Amino acid sequence: MRKIYLGVLMLYMGILSSHAQMQTEKQAVKDTSNYQSRKLSLDEVNFVSGYYHQNGNNSAVTGGIGTEKLTDFANTLDVQFSKYGKSGRKNTYLFELGVDHYTSASSDKIDPSTISSASMQDTRVYPSLNWTSLNEKTGNAFGFTGSYSHEFDYQSFGAGFNLTRLSKDKNTQFDFKAQAFLDTWKVILPIELRTGYNPNVQQGREQKWDYPSAPRNSFSTSFSLSQVLSTRLQALIVVEPSYQKGLLATRYQRDYFTDGSERAENLPGGRYKLPIGLRLNYFLDDHFVIRTFYRYYMDNWGIRAHTAEIEVPIKFSSFVSLSPYYRYNYQTGTRYFAPYGQHNPTDSYYTSDYDLSTLHSNFVGANLRLSPPKGVFGWQRFNSLELRYGHYMRSTGLNSNIVTLAMKFK
Numbered sequence: 401m402r403k404i405y406l407g408v409l410m411l412y413m414g415i416l417s418s419h420a421q422m423q424t425e426k427q428a429v430k431d432t433s434n435y436q437s438r439k440l441s442l443d444e445v446n447f448v449s450g451y452y453h454q455n456g457n458n459s460a461v462t463g464g465i466g467t468e469k470l471t472d473f474a475n476t477l478d479v480q481f482s483k484y485g486k487s488g489r490k491n492t493y494l495f496e497l498g499v500d501h502y503t504s505a506s507s508d509k510i511d512p513s514t515i516s517s518a519s520m521q522d523t524r525v526y527p528s529l530n531w532t533s534l535n536e537k538t539g540n541a542f543g544f545t546g547s548y549s550h551e552f553d554y555q556s557f558g559a560g561f562n563l564t565r566l567s568k569d570k571n572t573q574f575d576f577k578a579q580a581f582l583d584t585w586k587v588i589l590p591i592e593l594r595t596g597y598n599p600n601v602q603q604g605r606e607q608k609w610d611y612p613s614a615p616r617n618s619f620s621t622s623f624s625l626s627q628v629l630s631t632r633l634q635a636l637i638v639v640e641p642s643y644q645k646g647l648l649a650t651r652y653q654r655d656y657f658t659d660g661s662e663r664a665e666n667l668p669g670g671r672y673k674l675p676i677g678l679r680l681n682y683f684l685d686d687h688f689v690i691r692t693f694y695r696y697y698m699d700n701w702g703i704r705a706h707t708a709e710i711e712v713p714i715k716f717s718s719f720v721s722l723s724p725y726y727r728y729n730y731q732t733g734t735r736y737f738a739p740y741g742q743h744n745p746t747d748s749y750y751t752s753d754y755d756l757s758t759l760h761s762n763f764v765g766a767n768l769r770l771s772p773p774k775g776v777f778g779w780q781r782f783n784s785l786e787l788r789y790g791h792y793m794r795s796t797g798l799n800s801n802i803v804t805l806a807m808k809f810k
Contacts, residue, residue: 438484439483440481440482440493441482442480442481443480443481443492444478444810445809446476446477446478446480447475447807448474448475448805448806449474449475449476450474450475450802450803450804451471451473451474451803451804452801452802453802454470454792454798454799454801455467455470455798455799455800456468456754457797458797458798460653460654460665460751460752460754461507461509461652461654463653463654463656463740463741463752464739464752465740468505469505470503470504470505472500472502473500475498475500476496477496478497479494479496480493481494485533488535488536489534489536490533491533492532492533492543493529493531494529494531495527495529496527496528496530497526498524498525498527499523499525501522502521502524507652510591522551522552524550526547526548526549526556528546528547529545530545530560530562532562539564539570539573541562541564542561542562542564543561544562545560545562545579546559546560547559547560547581553588553611554583554584554585554586556583556584557581558580559580560577561577562576562577563575563576563577564576571627571628572628573625575623575625577620578619578622579618579619579621580617580618580620581617581618581619582615584613584616585613585614585616586612587612587613588611588651589651589652590662592662593662593663593664614647616644616646616647616648617644617645618642618644619644620640620641620642620643622638622639622640624636624638624639625637625638632682632684634680634681635678635681636677636678636679637676638675639674639675640673640676641672643670644671645671646669648669648670648671649664649665649666649751650665650753651665653665653752654752655738655750655751656740656743656752657744657750658744658745661745666748666751667701667736667750667751668701668749671701672699672700673697674697674698674699676695676696677694677695677696678693678695679693686715687714687716688712688714689713689715690712691711691713692708693708693709693710694708694709697731701735701756702732702733702734702735703731706730706731708727708728709727709728710726710727711724711725712724718773719771719772720770722766722767723767723768724764725765725767726762726763727762727763727764728761728762730760732758733757734751734756736749736750736751736756737753737756737757737758738750738751740752754798759795760794761792762793763790763791763792764790765789765790765802766789767786767787768787769785769786770784770785771784776807779809781810782807782809783810784806784807786804786805786806786808787803787805787806788804788805789801790802
């Protein structure tokens with residue numbers, strides 16, 4: 401039931417156990433030819449922890465007005481194994497487990513008569529498993545992913561396929577990804593619009609409301625082509641078409657009309673999205689890299705958006721770097737949006753969710769990375785430590801901060 405406006409809670413780092421290190425050392429002693437062990441070995445264990453806080457005064461739960469205060473504490477752990485098959489291909493197995501816990505003042509207004517309802521806070525658990533088969537000589541690879549996610553009013557089953565192809569000179573790379581998410585979520589209405597009270601149903605802290613369920617299925621693909629243009633310049637273009645079908649409206653969000661009436665949010669049951677991005681990386685010298693990115697977004701709800709980003713990693717040494725970054729976004733909102741009390745009673749679709757409005761935003765921050773050759777704090781297996789901070793400012797008045805800590809033992 402959460403509404404988080406920035407998809408910046410996820411980074412991927414690693415921690416490698418001492419047992420895996422000893423196994424690697426033993427294998428290295430035996431590797432006197434082209435021998436490759438067919439035993440399953442532990443490569444990495446990745447962990448990241450992030451804290452996110454936002455505040456604003458345009459909550460969609462209360463019709464586009466009211467507090468948007470929200471906090472989220474996210475933790476992700478992934479474990480990577482590898483094994484060589486009989487054909488010599490490297491098989492990589494990546495298991496990831498994510499656990500997020502959030503508190504949301506705006507979601508608690510679904511039933512404002514309660515002191516603190518179940519919607520005030522929730523925990524999301526989302527494991528996934530990926531298998532990738534790699535030909536190390538050519539760089540070509542393919543793989544499959546399965547995932548699951550669950551929280552109070554929502555569960556999701558996901559499946560994906562990934563494919564990588566490299567040119568003979570390794571200067572051109574093509575990547576393809578396809579994903580499908582089959583979701584089911586409870587149709588929870590604002591308290592004053594509910595009719596499904598059932599004294600025989602026990603729903604924990606939500607007590608005796610009999611919530612129906614509705615599907616929401618998402619299908620996405622990604623086509624990317626990267627090219628080394630020179631010794632200093634690299635380029636990448638990516639196209640990511642997607643389609644969603646099912647209950648796309650968040651039914652516990654209110655909308656108010658010019659005649660004084662109130663309804664639950666209603667949006668079309670289908671949505672096409674088409675983001676197109678271009679990335680350019682320029683290696684200025686041994687100490688500076690300039691990374692730029694531009695993305696154009698469009699969908700059939702009438703939203704158009706432009707995003708531009710620049711990041712300049714600065715290497716103070718081979719193992720210490722600081723990467724300040726800045727991102728600007730401008731969005732033309734959907735035709736279904738109107739502020740509090742301004743919807744036309746004859747409209748078929750309507751929302752007061754400011755995520756879908758016309759807006760512009762700024763996101764600024766920096767990433768500090770330490771990766772000393774003798775390990776962080778002198779611990780050989782502590783490969784790297786990263787600390788990232790970002791501040792988000794939106795023209796609607798929403799502001800947020802995020803701090804992310806990542807460690808890697810290897």
